Amino acid sequence: xxxxxxxxxxxxxxxxxxxxxxxxxxxxxxxxxxxxxxxxxxxxxxxxxxxxxxxxxxxxxxxxxxxxxxxxxxxxxxxxxxxxxxxxxxxxxxxxxxxxxxxxxxxxxxxxxxxxxxxxxxxxxxxxxxxxxxxxxxxxxxxxxxxxxxxxxxxxxxxxxxxxxxxxxxxxxxxxxxxxxxxxxxxxxxxxxxxxxxxxxxxxxxxxxxxxxxxxxxxxxxxxxxxxxxxxxxxxxxxxxxxxxxxxxxxxxxxxxxxxxxxxxxxxxxxxxxxxxxxxxxxxxxxxxxxxxxxxxxxxxxxxxxxxxxxxxxxxxxxxxxxxxxxxxxxxxxxxxxxxxxxxxxxxxxxxxxxxxxxxxxxxxxxxxxxxxxxxxxxxxxxxxxxxxxxxxxxxxxxxxxxxxxxxxxxxxxxxxxxxxxxxxx
Numbered sequence: 001x002x003x004x005x006x007x008x009x010x011x012x013x014x015x016x017x018x019x020x021x022x023x024x025x026x027x028x029x030x031x032x033x034x035x036x037x038x039x040x041x042x043x044x045x046x047x048x049x050x051x052x053x054x055x056x057x058x059x060x061x062x063x064x065x066x067x068x069x070x071x072x073x074x075x076x077x078x079x080x081x082x083x084x085x086x087x088x089x090x091x092x093x094x095x096x097x098x099x100x101x102x103x104x105x106x107x108x109x110x111x112x113x114x115x116x117x118x119x120x121x122x123x124x125x126x127x128x129x130x131x132x133x134x135x136x137x138x139x140x141x142x143x144x145x146x147x148x149x150x151x152x153x154x155x156x157x158x159x160x161x162x163x164x165x166x167x168x169x170x171x172x173x174x175x176x177x178x179x180x181x182x183x184x185x186x187x188x189x190x191x192x193x194x195x196x197x198x199x200x201x202x203x204x205x206x207x208x209x210x211x212x213x214x215x216x217x218x219x220x221x222x223x224x225x226x227x228x229x230x231x232x233x234x235x236x237x238x239x240x241x242x243x244x245x246x247x248x249x250x251x252x253x254x255x256x257x258x259x260x261x262x263x264x265x266x267x268x269x270x271x272x273x274x275x276x277x278x279x280x281x282x283x284x285x286x287x288x289x290x291x292x293x294x295x296x297x298x299x300x301x302x303x304x305x306x307x308x309x310x311x312x313x314x315x316x317x318x319x320x321x322x323x324x325x326x327x328x329x330x331x332x333x334x335x336x337x338x339x340x341x342x343x344x345x346x347x348x349x350x351x352x353x354x355x356x357x358x359x360x361x362x363x364x365x366x367x368x369x370x371x372x373x374x375x376x377x378x379x380x381x382x383x384x385x386x387x388x389x390x391x392x393x394x395x396x397x398x399x400x401x402x403x404x405x406x407x408x409x410x411x412x413x414x415x416x417x418x419x420x421x422x423x424x425x426x
Contacts, residue, residue, distance in 0.1 A: 001186055010194040013149055013182050014201025017122045020179040021147035025119050027176055029096040035142050035174035036092040040085040042166045043135065050076055053162035054131065061155050069259040069323045073129035076159050084135040087391040091143045097408055098145045101417065112419040117412045119145040124195050124202040125393065126151045126217060128209030131159035136384075136391040137206075138167040138181045144411040147180045149202060151195060153209065154187035161185065196221040206406070208394045211321070226406060228371070228397035230321040231261030231349040233379040236338040236364070238355035239272040245376060246277060246354045251284050253352065253378040259323050261395060262350050262372075262382040266318065266328045268338045274301055274331045282308050285327070293317045294329035302329070318345040335360050339367050346370060348397040350382035371397050371404035 001009070024032075043050075054076040061071050097117045104114030123146055125137045134150060141148035152160040164183040171178045184191050196205050196217055206226045207217040214227050235253050237246045253264035269277055278298060282305040285292055291309040292302055302308055317328040318341070332338045342351050352374035353364040361375040372382040382405065384392020389407030396402045402410035 001188060003190065006186065006188060006190055007194055010191060010198060010201065014198055016179040017147040017149050017182060017201065020177040021119065021122050023177050024145045024147055024180050027145060031174050031176055032096070032142050033092040035170050035176050036088045036139055038173040039139060039167060039170035040088040042170055043081055043085040046166060047078060047081060050081060050162055053158040056158040057156050066155065070129055072259050074131070074156055076131050080132050083385065084132050084391070087136060087385055088139045091139050091391060091408070094408065096143065097412055109425070110421060110423040114417055115414040116417045118415055120411055120413055121203040122147045122149065122201065123411065124149045124151070124205045126192055126205065126207045126213070128153040128213060129156060131156045131163060133208060134160050134163040135167070137393055139391055140393050140408060140411055141181055144408050146411055149182050149184065149195065151184040151192060157187055193220065196223065199223045206394050226394065226396050226398065226402055226410070228347070228349055228395045230347045232265050232319055232321050232345065232347040233262055233349055234266045234268060234342050234346055234351040235264045235379065236268040236342070236353045237270060237273060237277055238335065238353055238357060238360055239270040240356040241273060241354040242356055243276060247281055247284065249354055249376065249378050250281055253380055254327055255288050255290060256380050258325055260380070262379050264327065264379050265320060265322050268330050268332050268341060271331050271333055278302055279305055288325065290325040290327060292327055292329050295331060297331040298329040321347065335363060339364065343369050349395065350374065350379045352377060352379050371395065
């Protein structure tokens with residue numbers, strides 16, 4: 001495809017999306033829910049064809065020498081298909097936010113002033129690896145009354161094409177425009193540059209992938225971007241933490257899965273509990289091959305752990321998102337030091353405190369400047385599905401419009417409405 005052809009293709013997709021978004025904004029809730037339920041049914045009915053398409057991508061990625069975490073993100077397992085199918089059903093069961101009027105108040109002039117929730121219009125989704133994002137983005141677009149233009153990574157092209165065809169069939173089942181969800185079918189990277197510089201085509205861009213991709217889009221986009229750059233998530237074990245709880249939660253936050261952005265990358269431990277906690281968590285990590293990069297005090301307590309992979313932490317380690325079996329470990333003097341460390345080195349994604357002291361938990365919730373802040377729970381819960389959003393379009397660490405897992409509400413906006421009875425301004 002020549003540059004001229006590619007530009008024409010993106011322009012055509014944008015025009016089709018605009019037309020579809022008008023119909024989607026006016027679509028009745030019943031039709032949107034019917035499309036979501038049809039999508040869930042069709043996903044469950046197509047495991048063999050999806051598995052074949054995904055196998056082509058896995059084979060190509062393996063032959064290309066992609067890193068293990070990237071290949072892991074690429075896998076479209078039966079469990080992943082069932083999860084996104086359940087997500088579609090969960091979204092269908094949720095109240096429709098579109099058209100909801102809130103804050104209606106009577107003014108002295110006689111008019112009533114309030115706000116109505118409306119779709120954003122058209123969003124562009126640019127993502128890498130995970131093909132399940134195709135369904136998550138499509139399902140949220142459908143329920144929120146938006147149109148979407150999706151551009152997945154070249155490494156998942158076969159999987160994404162197979163999933164997108166199922167989405168289009170589900171839209172047609174419900175009498176909705178199939179152009180409400182479109183997929184950029186070329187792997188040419190120039191398509192991304194054209195899409196993010198097309199305010200006439202899209203109202204917002206949502207990137208989901210590696211830090212390099214997101215930095216490029218944030219730098220070059222000519223439309224608003226909802227994003228997070230990385231996920232340096234922290235677990236802080238307070239002096240009063242229940243030891244068994246702390247071991248269980250810390251282990252899960254780090255090792256349940258290494259590749260997601262909500263996996264713990266940094267462990268802070270109060271000096272008072274460190275002698276009891278660190279050798280035991282070190283043994284759990286050692287058994288799973290997790291390398292611990294610590295400060296001098298932490299390494300001194302970990303030295304006796306059999307089979308432990310240890311290294312001296314550098315300044316960069318405190319801010320690193322590893323997406324691998326590596327964790328930074330630091331002993332801190334108190335809660336104040338933990339909060340200062342997290343706000344300095346963290347990525348404002350997800351951070352957790354493990355404590356039995358209520359006042360410490362409340363301070364942590366108030367003072368840690370992150371999109372998700374947790375008490376006595378694994379950072380792995382920072383996810384739209386786990387939060388009850390049905391699915392998420394991504395995680396935002398920005399402070400305007402949307403923050404944290406972005407679900408239905410994050411894909412809508414509010415407009416002012418005024419109800420009158422012939423009032424005029426004097």
